[in-house]
Amino acid sequence: MTASDPKSADRFRFLASFLAGRSLGVTEAPAGEAAHTDGRFVFVSAGRSATEQRREVLVQGALLGAGSLDHRLVRALRGRPNVARRYLALEVRRVLAGLAAQIALAAALRPTEEPTTSSADESLEVARSRSMVAAPPEWFGVIRPSRLLAAPAAGPSAPASNRDLRLKFDPTDAPETQDEGDEPGERSRLLELFANPLSSNRLSDLFNKLLGNSRSPGDGPAGGQMAVRSMRRVESVGSSARPLPVPLHFTTSSTPGSAVGVGGALYPEWDVFNDRYRPEHCRVIDYLPSSTPDVSDAAVQHDEILRRRLCRLGLGPKVLRRRPDGDDLDIEALIDLFVDVQAGYSPPEQIYLERRKLARNLGVLILLDASGSATDTDPGGCSVHDHQRRAAATLALTLEELGDRVAVYGFRSQGRGAVRLPAIKPFGQRFGAAARARLNGLRPAGYTRLGAAIRRAGEILKAEAGTPNRLLLVLSDGFPYDDDGYESRYAEADSHKALEELRTDGVACLCLSIGASTPVDALHRVFGSASHANAPTLADLSPRMDELFLAALTELAAPQTRRPRASSG
Amino acid sequence: MTTFASKPARSAADAPFYRPVNDEVEVFRAAARRGLPVLLKGPTGCGKTRFVEAMAHELGRQLITVGGHEDLTSADLVGRFLLKGGETIWVDGPLTRAVREGAICYLDEVVEARQDTTVVIHPLADHRRELPVDRLGVTLQAAPGFQLVISYNPGYQSVLKNIKESTRQRFVAIELGFQPADIETEVVAHEAGVGIETARALVKVGAAIRTLDGAQLREVASTRLLILAGGLVAEGLSLRTAAQSAIVQALSDDPDVVRALGELVDAVLPRA
Numbered sequence: 001m002t003a004s005d006p007k008s009a010d011r012f013r014f015l016a017s018f019l020a021g022r023s024l025g026v027t028e029a030p031a032g033e034a035a036h037t038d039g040r041f042v043f044v045s046a047g048r049s050a051t052e053q054r055r056e057v058l059v060q061g062a063l064l065g066a067g068s069l070d071h072r073l074v075r076a077l078r079g080r081p082n083v084a085r086r087y088l089a090l091e092v093r094r095v096l097a098g099l100a101a102q103i104a105l106a107a108a109l110r111p112t113e114e115p116t117t118s119s120a121d122e123s124l125e126v127a128r129s130r131s132m133v134a135a136p137p138e139w140f141g142v143i144r145p146s147r148l149l150a151a152p153a154a155g156p157s158a159p160a161s162n163r164d165l166r167l168k169f170d171p172t173d174a175p176e177t178q179d180e181g182d183e184p185g186e187r188s189r190l191l192e193l194f195a196n197p198l199s200s201n202r203l204s205d206l207f208n209k210l211l212g213n214s215r216s217p218g219d220g221p222a223g224g225q226m227a228v229r230s231m232r233r234v235e236s237v238g239s240s241a242r243p244l245p246v247p248l249h250f251t252t253s254s255t256p257g258s259a260v261g262v263g264g265a266l267y268p269e270w271d272v273f274n275d276r277y278r279p280e281h282c283r284v285i286d287y288l289p290s291s292t293p294d295v296s297d298a299a300v301q302h303d304e305i306l307r308r309r310l311c312r313l314g315l316g317p318k319v320l321r322r323r324p325d326g327d328d329l330d331i332e333a334l335i336d337l338f339v340d341v342q343a344g345y346s347p348p349e350q351i352y353l354e355r356r357k358l359a360r361n362l363g364v365l366i367l368l369d370a371s372g373s374a375t376d377t378d379p380g381g382c383s384v385h386d387h388q389r390r391a392a393a394t395l396a397l398t399l400e401e402l403g404d405r406v407a408v409y410g411f412r413s414q415g416r417g418a419v420r421l422p423a424i425k426p427f428g429q430r431f432g433a434a435a436r437a438r439l440n441g442l443r444p445a446g447y448t449r450l451g452a453a454i455r456r457a458g459e460i461l462k463a464e465a466g467t468p469n470r471l472l473l474v475l476s477d478g479f480p481y482d483d484d485g486y487e488s489r490y491a492e493a494d495s496h497k498a499l500e501e502l503r504t505d506g507v508a509c510l511c512l513s514i515g516a517s518t519p520v521d522a523l524h525r526v527f528g529s530a531s532h533a534n535a536p537t538l539a540d541l542s543p544r545m546d547e548l549f550l551a552a553l554t555e556l557a558a559p560q561t562r563r564p565r566a567s568s569g
Numbered sequence: 570m571t572t573f574a575s576k577p578a579r580s581a582a583d584a585p586f587y588r589p590v591n592d593e594v595e596v597f598r599a600a601a602r603r604g605l606p607v608l609l610k611g612p613t614g615c616g617k618t619r620f621v622e623a624m625a626h627e628l629g630r631q632l633i634t635v636g637g638h639e640d641l642t643s644a645d646l647v648g649r650f651l652l653k654g655g656e657t658i659w660v661d662g663p664l665t666r667a668v669r670e671g672a673i674c675y676l677d678e679v680v681e682a683r684q685d686t687t688v689v690i691h692p693l694a695d696h697r698r699e700l701p702v703d704r705l706g707v708t709l710q711a712a713p714g715f716q717l718v719i720s721y722n723p724g725y726q727s728v729l730k731n732i733k734e735s736t737r738q739r740f741v742a743i744e745l746g747f748q749p750a751d752i753e754t755e756v757v758a759h760e761a762g763v764g765i766e767t768a769r770a771l772v773k774v775g776a777a778i779r780t781l782d783g784a785q786l787r788e789v790a791s792t793r794l795l796i797l798a799g800g801l802v803a804e805g806l807s808l809r810t811a812a813q814s815a816i817v818q819a820l821s822d823d824p825d826v827v828r829a830l831g832e833l834v835d836a837v838l839p840r841a
Contacts, residue, residue, distance in 0.1 A: 008825075010825065011825070011829045011831075011832050012829065014781055014826075014829040014832065015829070015832045015833045015836050017780075017781055018777045018778075018781060018837075021780065054832070054836070058836070102773070102837075103836055103837055104836070104837065104838055104839040104840050105835070105836035105840075106836075107840070108840045327642065327644060327645070327649070328642075328644050328649050328650075329649070329652065334652075349652075351652065355642065
């Protein structure tokens with residue numbers, strides 16, 4: 001990742017954002033191209049020294065900040081490179097002169113000539129006229145009207161629109177740099193299915209021609225501030241806020257199902273294509289599997305490293321009585337002491353109450369993928385499902401031994417009407433032989449409607465964990481799919497939305513992908529950058545499990561955007 | 570045990586330096602006359618504590634400050650029995666002392682404390698103005714000068730910790746923000762003992778960092794941070810070194826962010 005490179009142009013991003021007064025990224029343009037900006041990124045010429053790149057950033061950022069590159073003005077420059085160059089020369093001089101009082105760097109770098117114009121409109125007038133304008137030095141870069149106009153007009157201060165809330169999949173960190181005038185839209189995922197990597201893409205080309213795939217120019221990630229993981233609760237609700245749909249419970253304490261541990265609700269689903277929830281879309285049922293498990297099949301691997309790593313997590317204060325030292329007097333112990341003293345004994349003076357961080361206050365729900373997609377086997381003959389099942393067993397056992405509240409649920413689906421969460425170990429039960437055997441007896445089948453399963457699991461966690469810190473641990477290949485069109489972008493967006501809802505409600509989420517070969521970027525899209533990890537076996541993750549848990553939990557404690565981090569494979 | 574400090578009213582000569590921005594001083598005075606509790610909201614290092622000190626000084630009241638932390642118990646506030654010889658002796662906590670003596674009790678970052686602790690202040694914060702000390706079996710009526718002030722940093726707290734509605738609705742809320750550039754320059758110059766030019770450069774850095782809109786930084790450069798940097802300059806360091814160590818390195822541990830901030834600070838500071 002370029003971000004860790006100390007020479008990366010990314011280091012100028014704060015400077016650029018400050019100059020432009022809005023969030024800007026800085027990246028290197030392809031070799032040979034002059035510095036320019038598209039309103040969201042400043043492209044500096046590749047391979048130059050930091051000093052040269054710095055002044056290019058200064059120029060482009062200042063132009064954006066002064067409004068010289070507003071759509072209204074830039075439109076007049078389209079297709080007229082000569083006027084654009086003259087306008088650039090005039091504007092940079094004007095803008096840098098204006099900034100010189102504010103920013104020392106601008107004062108040091110600005111050209112010696114005094115600006116001849118006093119406003120952007122005047123510069124445009126002069127640029128169009130026949131009067132002499134000194135040619136801009138090379139480091140002024142160029143204005144690229146087509147790229148600027150392709151970017152959305154609204155700055156970050158504009159009110160959030162539907163588009164801001166839409167999930168974007170192309171990584172904004174490294175924008176593709178395209179040649180001027182050639183601005184194709186996003187590649188359609190549907191068309192990618194038709195693309196044949198070996199022969200020519202004739203079929204998809206045909207579709208391309210028939211349907212057209214360029215998107216409307218205003219369809220970008222306007223703002224750039226609305227990172228999905230930086231959500232916060234707010235005091236007042238804006239005018240554009242819409243309520244989250246609530247699940248409709250069809251089992252309550254008064255229905256007969258609850259007596260045998262059956263719960264369920266109709267859950268909404270996020271429709272990314274229409275930017276709305278589909279209310280009461282998925283029927284989710286959780287139940288205790290009724291079949292008698294084969295208790296003989298109940299072996300669970302122990303993982304000492306995991307245990308040691310997790311034992312320091314999720315501690316809350318606990319009052320200890322009869323301590324030799326502490327915050328407060330333990331009146332009972334004091335009375336006993338006095339009785340003893342009066343009776344002629346001299347027992348040790350352990351009469352204080354002490355509060356120490358010992359109580360476990362972490363509740364974990366392990367949600368285990370029990371869908372058919374988990375049947376791929378590795379060379380050792382062990383399927384993904386086997387790996388995940390063992391990991392679930394080890395994790396559940398470790399957490400229970402440590403005194404955390406833990407539950408294990410499987411999940412699978414068969415269309416939106418039948419999302420099932422078999423309760424392998426509910427919060428109220430011990431992870432005993434029966435539960436272990438139930439876990440080992442879980443056979444993969446059906447599909448992965450991840451969003452609905454996460455919503456239900458989150459609700460169980462909130463209702464039954466009873467601890468201040470709650471963590472949803474998803475063991476899955478992270479590849480949501482169901483047979484009624486729940487796939488690729490739609491499914492990923494819905495799952496992501498479900499996780500986002502949970503995080504807003506104070507439930508941390510962590511996805512472990514064990515033994516699966518899901519590409520990291522797919523996990524990234526669904527779970528966010530910091531909340532997933534993949535490894536061939538659980539033992540590979542154990543040494544840093546405390547870190548993973550903590551990362552997921554602290555993401556709640558202090559909402560902040562994280563820079564994408566390469567996760568170990 | 571908790572740490573708390575009490576300060577007697579000081580003489581006019583060493584009055585705490587505070588420059589009012591809006592009507593916060595009038596609001597505080599009015600609340601003090603009525604004995605109403607005050608909730609100070611504002612980002613870290615914007616002068617909440619200094620404001621309370623200045624007001625306590627102006628009103629001639631003693632100020633008792635308690636810093637909130639997550640293990641702060643109600644016993645830490647109210648008081649506890651200690652054992653001395655064969656007897657137990659009651660020792661007043663800071664809150665009880667303020668109630669008895671009619672001082673201003675300032676609970677800094679009160680949300681950090683456990684929620685059951687904040688409930689102790691409820692009876693003091695409404696019309697009752699009393700503190701039940703259940704361990705002694707008495708209810709103390711607050712002395713006339715007693716006033717409760719709590720501070721709270723809305724942007725900083727997590728979703729898990731927030732001030733309870735029932736708590737916050739008992740308070741007169743005063744919002745403090747960062748001061749306008751002129752006033753902040755004056756404050757930095759006065760507090761750090763540097764020239765007005767140096768102070769202006771530092772304030773410019775602070776303002777530049779504050780425009781970054783929180784996306785990449787958890788906290789922006791506070792006035793306190795600028796004063797710290799100013800202090801380093803007063804000790805003979807160069808402006809750049811001071812800004813680097815007191816501002817840039819203090820704001821982030823992420824090397825990328827540190828580099829990016831360094832570039833920004835470097836661009837804004839006057840050329841050597």
